[in-house]
Amino acid sequence: MTNSNHSATGRGVTIWLTGLSGAGKSTIADRLAEYLRRAGKRVEVLDGDVVRTNLSKGLGFSKEDRDTNIRRIGFVGKLLTRNGVTTIVAAISPYRDVRDEVRRDIGDFVEVYVHCPLEELSRRDVKGLYAKAMRGEIPNFTGVSDPYEEPLHPEVMVSTDRETPDESVGKVIAKLEELRYLEPKKAPAAARR
Numbered sequence: 001m002t003n004s005n006h007s008a009t010g011r012g013v014t015i016w017l018t019g020l021s022g023a024g025k026s027t028i029a030d031r032l033a034e035y036l037r038r039a040g041k042r043v044e045v046l047d048g049d050v051v052r053t054n055l056s057k058g059l060g061f062s063k064e065d066r067d068t069n070i071r072r073i074g075f076v077g078k079l080l081t082r083n084g085v086t087t088i089v090a091a092i093s094p095y096r097d098v099r100d101e102v103r104r105d106i107g108d109f110v111e112v113y114v115h116c117p118l119e120e121l122s123r124r125d126v127k128g129l130y131a132k133a134m135r136g137e138i139p140n141f142t143g144v145s146d147p148y149e150e151p152l153h154p155e156v157m158v159s160t161d162r163e164t165p166d167e168s169v170g171k172v173i174a175k176l177e178e179l180r181y182l183e184p185k186k187a188p189a190a191a192r193r
Contacts, residue, residue: 019114048091
C-alpha cells in the first residue's frame with residue numbers, strides 16, 4: 001500500500017529485514033542506512049537486539065513475548081514512517097502472522113527476507129549459539145528448537161550465503177526505487193549488480 005500524496009523524497013517507509021540469527025540483517029541494515037542517508041533520507045534503524053535491551057526489556061522468548069516485541073517495534077516503525085522517516089527494522093521476527101499484522105498497520109512497508117541456510121549460519125557462528133542450541137543448551141532458539149516461518153511473498157529476498165552485503169543492499173535499493181520510495185540515483189557499481 002502506498003501513499004501517493006508524498007513525493008518520493010518525503011515519503012516514509014518501513015523496510016523490515018527478517019531472517020534467522022546471524023543471517024546478516026544488521027550488516028545489511030547498517031549499509032542500507034548509510035546509503036539512504038547519503039541520498040538525503042531521514043533514517044532510523046531499529047535493531048532487534050537493541051530494542052530487546054531497551055523497549056522490550058523483561059520479555060522472554062515465548063511466542064506471546066516475541067509477538068509483543070514485534071508489535072512494539074512495529075508501533076515505533078509506524079510513528080516514524082508516518083512522519084516521513086525511512087525506518088529500517090532488523091529483527092528475526094519469526095512468526096508470519098505478526099509480521100503481516102505489522103505490515104497492515106504500517107501500510108508503507110517493504111519486507112526483505114534475509115535468507116541463509118542453517119548449515120552456513122552454524123559455520124559462521126562465532127559465538128557458538130547454534131552449536132549450543134543444537135545440543136539443547138539454549139531453549140526456544142529460532143530455527144533450531146523454535147520455528148521460523150519464512151515470508152511467503154517478500155518484496156525482496158537476499159541470499160547472504162551467495163551475495164556480498166553490497167549486492168544484497170543493491171537489491172533493496174532497486175526495489176525502493178521501483179516502488180518510488182527512492183529517486184533513482186547513480187548507486188555504487190557494486191550495489192547495482
